Amino acid sequence: MILEGKKIVLGVTGGIAAYKAVEVASRLRKKGAEVHVVMTKEAARFIAPLTFREITGQPVSLDMWQEPAHWNVEHIALARLADIVLIAPATANIIAKAAAGIADDLLTTTLLAMTAPIFFAPAMNHAMYENPVTQENMAKLEARGWQKIAPATGYLACGVTGVGRLPEPVDIVRALEEAGECSKSLAGKKVLVTAGGTLEAIDPVRFIGNRSSGKMGYAVAKEAARRGADVVLIAGAAVALADPHGVRVLHTESALAMRGAVLQEAEDADIVVKAAAVADYRPKEAAAHKIKKNDAELTLILEKNPDILLELGARKKARQILVGFAAETQNLLGYAKEKLKKKNLDLIVANDVTCPDAGFNTETNLVKIVARDGSVEEVPLMSKQAVAVHLLDRIESLQK
Ligand code: PMT
Numbered sequence: 407m408i409l410e411g412k413k414i415v416l417g418v419t420g421g422i423a424a425y426k427a428v429e430v431a432s433r434l435r436k437k438g439a440e441v442h443v444v445m446t447k448e449a450a451r452f453i454a455p456l457t458f459r460e461i462t463g464q465p466v467s468l469d470m471w472q473e474p475a476h477w478n479v480e481h482i483a484l485a486r487l488a489d490i491v492l493i494a495p496a497t498a499n500i501i502a503k504a505a506a507g508i509a510d511d512l513l514t515t516t517l518l519a520m521t522a523p524i525f526f527a528p529a530m531n532h533a534m535y536e537n538p539v540t541q542e543n544m545a546k547l548e549a550r551g552w553q554k555i556a557p558a559t560g561y562l563a564c565g566v567t568g569v570g571r572l573p574e575p576v577d578i579v580r581a582l583e584e585a586g587e588c589s590k591s592l593a594g595k596k597v598l599v600t601a602g603g604t605l606e607a608i609d610p611v612r613f614i615g616n617r618s619s620g621k622m623g624y625a626v627a628k629e630a631a632r633r634g635a636d637v638v639l640i641a642g643a644a645v646a647l648a649d650p651h652g653v654r655v656l657h658t659e660s661a662l663a664m665r666g667a668v669l670q671e672a673e674d675a676d677i678v679v680k681a682a683a684v685a686d687y688r689p690k691e692a693a694a695h696k697i698k699k700n701d702a703e704l705t706l707i708l709e710k711n712p713d714i715l716l717e718l719g720a721r722k723k724a725r726q727i728l729v730g731f732a733a734e735t736q737n738l739l740g741y742a743k744e745k746l747k748k749k750n751l752d753l754i755v756a757n758d759v760t761c762p763d764a765g766f767n768t769e770t771n772l773v774k775i776v777a778r779d780g781s782v783e784e785v786p787l788m789s790k791q792a793v794a795v796h797l798l799d800r801i802e803s804l805q806k
Pocket of ligand 1: 600601602603617618619620621622623661680681682683684685686711712713714715716729730731732733734745757759765766767768
């Protein structure tokens with residue numbers, strides 16, 4: 407997105423990272439944007455509104471009852487003038503309020519009246535960030551089309567290391583620029599993504615499952631949708647994430663059900679990315695009623711599930727790009743390369759799931775992307791959203 411000439415409403419909320427918002431405002435202005443800062447009263451305790459006024463050359467909006475800086479009711483005027491909204495830092499509180507539609511100050515009221523694209527950069531303590539309620543609130547906002555600029559992992563102001571740091575201002579501004587730049591690069595393409603773990607019934611109440619949350623696949627689906635693709639996301643039963651905005655989601659349960667949906671949707675797909683963790687085996691017979699316990703051992707006989715990706719590889723069309731994931735606990739590259747060859751893939755994303763902060767049910771991932779020619783790209787630890795961006799860039803480069 408070209409930022410020159412854009413009117414940006416910068417929402418600043420009350421966290422220690424508010425000081426970085428000054429540099430964000432400065433960088434946006436240097437890019438030629440007109441920046442209008444709206445601060446919460448908590449933000450104004452961390453940093454003086456005067457600082458933003460001097461940096462942006464615009465009046466700073468603080469509360470509903472001050473003399474309006476714009477010609478209309480303040481929150482409506484701000485909502486009307488904005489081409490883009492950026493909330494940085496976005497505290498857990500503003501995220502929760504926005505998710506619930508609360509409008510109890512100038513910023514939340516402005517957000518409720520806003521029709522322009524909204525970006526938010528969460529910054530908080532890692533436990534607050536990882537708290538399920540914050541995760542649910544962020545998922546709600548993303549499902550409504552808000553775009554999250556994922557936090558970095560590192561040393562936090564509370565003295566611990568973890569996820570929740572506001573990204574560097576240069577990266578926040580780059581995220582805004584990139585948001586528009588590639589928005590149509592997959593227009594006209596159908597992208598099929600699988601995500602999450604399958605669930606294999608033992609009886610009506612028990613199952614065999616795995617730890618996949620769906621976060622990695624959902625991130626790929628969201629990114630593909632952002633690039634203008636027609637995206638179908640086939641999710642496993644273990645996923646508890648909100649359906650992403652602008653993505654057709656098919657919820658499945660077992661590997662067999664996922665196979666049916668995948669084979670049908672893959673027929674006319676240009677790109678297939680299989681991030682799902684599909685069970686290799688299922689109980690040979692699922693009991694019709696809850697199995698009662700007794701003193702004897704219980705033996706389950708498992709039979710093999712079909713390998714969906716192997717089937718896709720066998721029927722792969724000339725112009726179709728097929729990407730697999732490999733979750734491994736040993737011999738990462740060896741096994742990944744074997745799978746790439748056997749399943750006739752264009753790329754495989756090798757995931758060492760023993761690494762901390764990588765693999766199943768984490769916010770971040772650490773992967774190596776292996777290509778058909780055997781080359782290996784080592785991608786540093788980053789958010790799953792950033793891995794998705796990286797992976798789709800690679801996929802797009804294969805299309806050219
Ligand atoms: O969902 P998250 O919590 O975010 O975690 C992400 C992840 C760790 C699950 C993801 O990054 C990942 O590595 N997914 C692949 C997990 C896996 O099952 O790998 P695999 O090595 O067993 O399978 C290799 C490939 O074949 C995968 O693309 C898989 O989707 C596919 N497969 C496997 C078995 C099967 N019966 N059918 C398949 O299509």
